[in-house]
Amino acid sequence: MPENRTITLRINGRDEEGRFPAHRTLLEALRQLGHMEVKCGCEKGDCGACAVLVDGMAVDSCLTLAWTADGREVTTVSGLGDLDSPHPLQQAFADGGAAQCGYCIPGIIVAAKAIIDENPEPSEDDIRLGLSGNLCRCTGYTKIFEAIADAAAVMRAEGGEP
Amino acid sequence: MSRTESDAGARPNVQFRQVGKPLTRTDAPGKVTGRTPYAGDYVMPNTLHMRVLRADVASARLTRLDVSKARALKGVACVLTAADMPDRTSATDIPGQTGQKRLDTDQPILVKDRVRYFGEPLALIAAETRDIADHAAELIEFELEPIPGVYDPLEALKPGAALVYGADNIVAERKIRKGDIEAGFAEADLVIENTYKTPFQEHAFLEPEVGLAWVDENDVVNIRVSTQVIEHFRPIADAIGVPHNKVRVRGALVGGGFGGKEDLTVEVYLALLAKHTGRPVRLEYSREDSFVGHGKRHPFVLTYRTGVTNEGKITAMDVQMIADAGAYVFLSPYVVLYALVAAPGPYRVDNLNVFARAVATNNMYTSAFRGFGALQACAAYEQQMDEIAGTLGIDRLELRRRNFLKTGEPMSTGFVPPSAIWTEQCAEQAWAALGEPAPVQGPIRTGRGLACYQQSYGRLTFLHDTSEAWVGVEMDGTVVVRSGVTDIGAGQISALGQIAVEVLGVTLDNVVIYNSDSAVTPLAGTTTATRALYMTGNAAKQAAETLRARLVERAAREFGVEAGDVDMAFNEVFVIDRPEKTMPLVNLVRICAAEGIHRSELAIFRAPFGDFLDPETGQGQAHPDYAYGAHAVEVSVDVETGEVEVLKSIAAHDVGQCINPAAVEGQIQGGAQNGQGYALSEEMLYEEGRLVTPSFSEYLMPTAMDMPRVECIILESRSGVGPFGAKGIGEPAMTAVAPAIANAVADAIGVRVFEMPITPERVVRALQQRDAS
Numbered sequence A: 001m002p003e004n005r006t007i008t009l010r011i012n013g014r015d016e017e018g019r020f021p022a023h024r025t026l027l028e029a030l031r032q033l034g035h036m037e038v039k040c041g042c043e044k045g046d047c048g049a050c051a052v053l054v055d056g057m058a059v060d061s062c063l064t065l066a067w068t069a070d071g072r073e074v075t076t077v078s079g080l081g082d083l084d085s086p087h088p089l090q091q092a093f094a095d096g097g098a099a100q101c102g103y104c105i106p107g108i109i110v111a112a113k114a115i116i117d118e119n120p121e122p123s124e125d126d127i128r129l130g131l132s133g134n135l136c137r138c139t140g141y142t143k144i145f146e147a148i149a150d151a152a153a154v155m156r157a158e159g160g161e162p
Numbered sequence B: 001m002s003r004t005e006s007d008a009g010a011r012p013n014v015q016f017r018q019v020g021k022p023l024t025r026t027d028a029p030g031k032v033t034g035r036t037p038y039a040g041d042y043v044m045p046n047t048l049h050m051r052v053l054r055a056d057v058a059s060a061r062l063t064r065l066d067v068s069k070a071r072a073l074k075g076v077a078c079v080l081t082a083a084d085m086p087d088r089t090s091a092t093d094i095p096g097q098t099g100q101k102r103l104d105t106d107q108p109i110l111v112k113d114r115v116r117y118f119g120e121p122l123a124l125i126a127a128e129t130r131d132i133a134d135h136a137a138e139l140i141e142f143e144l145e146p147i148p149g150v151y152d153p154l155e156a157l158k159p160g161a162a163l164v165y166g167a168d169n170i171v172a173e174r175k176i177r178k179g180d181i182e183a184g185f186a187e188a189d190l191v192i193e194n195t196y197k198t199p200f201q202e203h204a205f206l207e208p209e210v211g212l213a214w215v216d217e218n219d220v221v222n223i224r225v226s227t228q229v230i231e232h233f234r235p236i237a238d239a240i241g242v243p244h245n246k247v248r249v250r251g252a253l254v255g256g257g258f259g260g261k262e263d264l265t266v267e268v269y270l271a272l273l274a275k276h277t278g279r280p281v282r283l284e285y286s287r288e289d290s291f292v293g294h295g296k297r298h299p300f301v302l303t304y305r306t307g308v309t310n311e312g313k314i315t316a317m318d319v320q321m322i323a324d325a326g327a328y329v330f331l332s333p334y335v336v337l338y339a340l341v342a343a344p345g346p347y348r349v350d351n352l353n354v355f356a357r358a359v360a361t362n363n364m365y366t367s368a369f370r371g372f373g374a375l376q377a378c379a380a381y382e383q384q385m386d387e388i389a390g391t392l393g394i395d396r397l398e399l400r401r402r403n404f405l406k407t408g409e410p411m412s413t414g415f416v417p418p419s420a421i422w423t424e425q426c427a428e429q430a431w432a433a434l435g436e437p438a439p440v441q442g443p444i445r446t447g448r449g450l451a452c453y454q455q456s457y458g459r460l461t462f463l464h465d466t467s468e469a470w471v472g473v474e475m476d477g478t479v480v481v482r483s484g485v486t487d488i489g490a491g492q493i494s495a496l497g498q499i500a501v502e503v504l505g506v507t508l509d510n511v512v513i514y515n516s517d518s519a520v521t522p523l524a525g526t527t528t529a530t531r532a533l534y535m536t537g538n539a540a541k542q543a544a545e546t547l548r549a550r551l552v553e554r555a556a557r558e559f560g561v562e563a564g565d566v567d568m569a570f571n572e573v574f575v576i577d578r579p580e581k582t583m584p585l586v587n588l589v590r591i592c593a594a595e596g597i598h599r600s601e602l603a604i605f606r607a608p609f610g611d612f613l614d615p616e617t618g619q620g621q622a623h624p625d626y627a628y629g630a631h632a633v634e635v636s637v638d639v640e641t642g643e644v645e646v647l648k649s650i651a652a653h654d655v656g657q658c659i660n661p662a663a664v665e666g667q668i669q670g671g672a673q674n675g676q677g678y679a680l681s682e683e684m685l686y687e688e689g690r691l692v693t694p695s696f697s698e699y700l701m702p703t704a705m706d707m708p709r710v711e712c713i714i715l716e717s718r719s720g721v722g723p724f725g726a727k728g729i730g731e732p733a734m735t736a737v738a739p740a741i742a743n744a745v746a747d748a749i750g751v752r753v754f755e756m757p758i759t760p761e762r763v764v765r766a767l768q769q770r771d772a773s
């Protein structure tokens, strides 16, 4: 039987504890803790549906072992905003029709957050490069590019982090 | 967005308040905040985790299957094999339909003795955890004795070929015999013949197949599943041997479908194990499971022989099509029927022979995929049009113009589509929008391509398709819509809401749409065949209009005016041009409630009911109506590496009437991506039926780096048979994309690659052959 270890993750600003074996991925651990907004599309690092921010860096949670995130800050799409106070990215994706089936969107919005954090005024090439690890099968990406550019503009106008 | 207002068949514009506006979809806020539960996000206490054990060869006899060690493993609740249910089969063709009888095409649920394709299920496991289920799978011992298989439909047709289906491997045969083909060819100045090949394609929805099943207090098997078709409850019940009213399928917002969640996927397995264990069971496919666990797009070999005059007028067309049906029937008979009907494309061909066959092999079975055979036909007929134009030296658009089918003219089956045919407007606008060519340098060549299409919307008329919807107003003036329709990401339910609130004059934030529950939402049919908006939209509109008439009638009495003078908008009821005569909808609803006036309505919409096409001539009405449009692209080709890049991608479609322009554009842009992958990079490689590319790192669909921004030109003839004159855009969005790209590559390098996907290797080989000859 594999050894279980108790770890603490700071998820969307709150400490959460869980006991997991060494091979448990962060994706599985987050979902086990009820963070169903983190999606599984391949479990191989090929699709980006499972992307979350770990200490501000976008990672594929299916390739990250839960133990390695012990004590770290994890942000999912739900940590960026909610229905009452959506993040500018969430607002722009909803209003711009950038989400279709929506399954890729939690990962894409997280990746987009990382793009804008790195460069508040990303060019289209920056956006494309930043999304190169995120697959979407529904949208052709056009409205996603537009939503990210729109959100970046809103965030600049608002003067940084909301 | 541009609109063309004047043409035969077009209906005048009307003033909409909510239809035609790019409103934020009702499903969007939940999706962007991570609040939306998908089918895989539901949990129940005491759930068992399932796993499917699959055959690792494509053609074999199962000589031994020993699950005793797996059953003995601690934490394993149940292992099922065919031995536990010797007579159980499940339906494969058009399950869930309400109309006519389906074909007799059942497949064993689990392999009994014969494996016919790679990945065919051998055993089902349910265990306390996923890890235990995986471990149990490793403990199952089986022996598969290889049997020679057949992996090419042309080989499968030869005498003496290994038999997969029936006496000759022919799954379905369809034909069109129209006009006088010999006279047509005699009239031609030139006959051009070419063979085109199209590949397998994987749907690659981001959400793998998943579901959760449990047995409730009424002994009903409940299945919460990611599906396009909740009416699978009937074949599921048949498969597990319970009455139809003992299976309830509840959908969820679907994480992508594209036809790949049209057939049964995990439902029967879930139902069986929920029944057997009495506990909730959950099954989620891995990506690899998904690659081998649902039907693919049919590869086709299409031979077009076209007779033309020197002026470019088509005088005769003979088309032979062979589709790879794979190891089981599924929707192959209908896919080839679509291909047959679509064979000449959006062109007037009075002397037409088409012969289309679906042939069984030991490859993965093939079934529904966006475009459904009509797309494969388009891939060939549009390349053929360019070949003809090139040979005759006629401009490619001009050649098409000389042959376009026009509004009111009979198509391949002799049927006259009831709506406007705006192919020419679409083609001209898409082509013109390409603008100035991009600059080129070094080994880069650029080229342009155009393709036009005809694609049905709505199901085959012999299926006698119907859709029900319920619309009601609550005591506080909010609106409820109930429809069994599934939402697979295109905004199907939001569009229903938009239609209902347009009619009832409330705002979209005041409506809730309950959908996709086979027990409580009125059955609305499938979300397939570009039928959801057409069928469920019409049903919702009908229900809302009847309800509105009742409400308006009562309001007119209150105001002391005629019903025709009353209007409803933005949650108010009022007399037109009399601002003092107004009341909130909620007041009217209270009056109605106090008087027992019915505040809801259930409607059924019936598509035109037809018969099968004539089996000898293929003449008759196959579908309710057709959509038309065009796609234009500019590509660059690196003649050293063979790499193709799509620089511009422009779509022009007559959608009849936009319900939500942002959603329509989204469909078009997604179709452009789907078609681009199909044309250039998506390749399923099989070795003796074994898929060797079962991941997204091997099966390459376009990424954010590959896709140009897709430009949408939306035309509205308002002539469709959907609500407010809408047509459909789900499938049409994709149909013409791949041939447009193929034509652009040929234009760039001066030689055609006759087989898709047009990979760098194929481009380089074509260039070498050109240089050698």
Ligand code: FES
Residues within 6 Å of the ligand: A039, A040, A041, A042, A043, A044, A045, A046, A047, A048, A049, A050, A051, A060, A061, A062, A063
């Ligand atoms: S699920 Fe992690 S990259 Fe696909």
Ligand code: FES
Residues within 6 Å of the ligand: A098, A099, A100, A101, A102, A103, A104, A105, A135, A136, A137, A138, A139, B206, B255, B256, B489
């Ligand atoms: S919206 Fe469906 S995969 Fe991106």
